[in-house]
Amino acid sequence: xxxxxxxxxxxxxxxxxxxxxxxxxxxxxxxxxxxxxxxxxxxxxxxxxxxxxxxxxxxxxxxxxxxxxxxxxxxxxxxxxxxxxxxxxxxxxxxxxxxxxxxxxxxxxxxxxxxxxxxxxxxxxxxxxxxxxxxxxxxxxxxxxxxxxxxxxxxxxxxxxxxxxxxxxxxxxxxxxxxxxxxxxxxxxxxxxxxxxxxxxxxxxxxxxxxxxxxxxxxxxxxxxxxxxxxxxxxxxxxxxxxxxxxxxxxxxxxxxxxxxxxxxxxxxxxxxxxxxxxxxxxxxxxxxxxxxxxxxxxxxxxxxxxxxxxxxxxxxxxxxx
Numbered sequence: 001x002x003x004x005x006x007x008x009x010x011x012x013x014x015x016x017x018x019x020x021x022x023x024x025x026x027x028x029x030x031x032x033x034x035x036x037x038x039x040x041x042x043x044x045x046x047x048x049x050x051x052x053x054x055x056x057x058x059x060x061x062x063x064x065x066x067x068x069x070x071x072x073x074x075x076x077x078x079x080x081x082x083x084x085x086x087x088x089x090x091x092x093x094x095x096x097x098x099x100x101x102x103x104x105x106x107x108x109x110x111x112x113x114x115x116x117x118x119x120x121x122x123x124x125x126x127x128x129x130x131x132x133x134x135x136x137x138x139x140x141x142x143x144x145x146x147x148x149x150x151x152x153x154x155x156x157x158x159x160x161x162x163x164x165x166x167x168x169x170x171x172x173x174x175x176x177x178x179x180x181x182x183x184x185x186x187x188x189x190x191x192x193x194x195x196x197x198x199x200x201x202x203x204x205x206x207x208x209x210x211x212x213x214x215x216x217x218x219x220x221x222x223x224x225x226x227x228x229x230x231x232x233x234x235x236x237x238x239x240x241x242x243x244x245x246x247x248x249x250x251x252x253x254x255x256x257x258x259x260x261x262x263x264x265x266x267x268x269x270x271x272x273x274x275x276x277x278x279x280x281x282x283x284x285x286x287x288x289x290x291x292x293x294x295x296x297x298x299x300x301x302x303x304x305x306x307x308x309x310x311x312x313x314x315x316x317x318x319x320x321x322x
Contacts, residue, residue: 009202010102013195017105020191024116028181028188033123035179040067042178044171047268047311053257058249062261065132065245066268067182068124069237072134073273074189075117076233077160080142082110084153087146088203106199109192114138120185129248135236145226151211152222154204155287156230161197163277164190201286208290220295224302227274231306234273238266270309278303279310 022028034040039060043049046066048059085107092100125132145153168190172183211219242262246253253261277283288296 006202007096007098009198010096010099013102013198014098014105016195017102017109017192022188022191024112024119028116028184029119032181034064034120034127034181036064036127038179039063039175039177040179040182041070042171042175044311045070045167045268045272047264047271050267050312051260051264053260055251058251061249062245062265064128065241065248066265067179068121068128068132069241069269070272071117071120071185073233073237074164075114075121076136076138076141078110078114078117079138080145080153081157081160082107082114083142083146084150084157085110085199088150088154088207091206102199103203106196109196113189113192116185116189129244131247132244133240135240136233141229141233144229148222148226149215149219151204151207151216151219152226154200154207155219155223156226158197158200158204158286159277159280159283160273161193161200162280162283163273164193165197166276166280167272197282204286205290216291217295220291220298224299227302230273231270234269235266238262238269241265267309270306271311274303274306275309 025031037060041063043059043063046063048054048062051059051062054062085103089100089103089107092103145156168186172178172186175183208216239262242258242265245265246258246261287299291299
């Protein structure tokens with residue numbers, strides 16, 4: 001990739017950043033609170049319609065519980081993303097100042113997103129029943145993630161930034177029955193994440209060019225380990241959220257139904273945060289374009305136990321690369 005073309009891509013990201021720039025209160029919250037008579041997370045992401053025994057009210061509540069976690073997890077991952085972006089910006093401190101500005105703007109936006117999600121969590125804590133638990137600490141997760149290779153962190157970040165866009169376009173934007181504030185949160189989030197994915201891709205490809213074969217192989221192992229760590233977070237949060245939902249719903253679920261609720265919430269979280277991203281053609285093109293056939297097999301084998309987590313009626317009917 002030649003320097004002029006790369007600099008132009010950074011410049012376009014800056015232009016887009018300036019054009020869509022928004023303020024948390026003025027543009028997003030605007031003095032509003034969430035409407036709990038409406039759905040938060042759409043059923044194509046929450047998978048609530050796969051639990052046939054739930055009443056409409058219970059489905060709505062479970063969408064709100066998952067919607068709360070959806071915001072929390074984005075705030076969680078943006079902690080390590082903003083730190084990593086600041087870290088890699090040093091490559092441009094005394095070099096391409098256009099690239100430096102693009103990365104500094106990205107980090108600033110990620111910090112703003114964290115603040116927005118903290119404010120929204122404070123709202124939901126006031127308005128929803130007590131007992132909700134965040135099972136992972138953002139700083140602890142960031143320290144663990146940042147201990148892995150830059151290549152692996154950037155690959156995971158690109159996956160996240162791409163599924164943000166896919167979720168909004170395919171599942172959130174088309175729905176007109178969502179809480180207006182909740183939908184607006186992810187509209188504005190999507191607007192800024194769109195150019196972040198471009199920057200992630202540029203930086204991942206640049207980092208890959210610095211690696212030798214052994215380093216790239218080790219980085220693939222790091223990426224697989226990071227996906228496993230993400231899944232560990234999802235397992236803990238799914239257990240906590242299923243328990244919280246059952247308590248808040250006040251419905252006399254049987255033991256078998258409680259087990260189904262837990263299993264479906266875990267399936268939904270694996271779909272949201274892992275499978276939907278790795279199924280995206282754009283992510284697959286970048287990732288599998290950087291690694292060799294043996295490494296690709298290792299990645300696919302690691303993902304195989306999770307690929308059951310595809311909705312019965314997905315908005316993103318995208319096959320994994322064979």
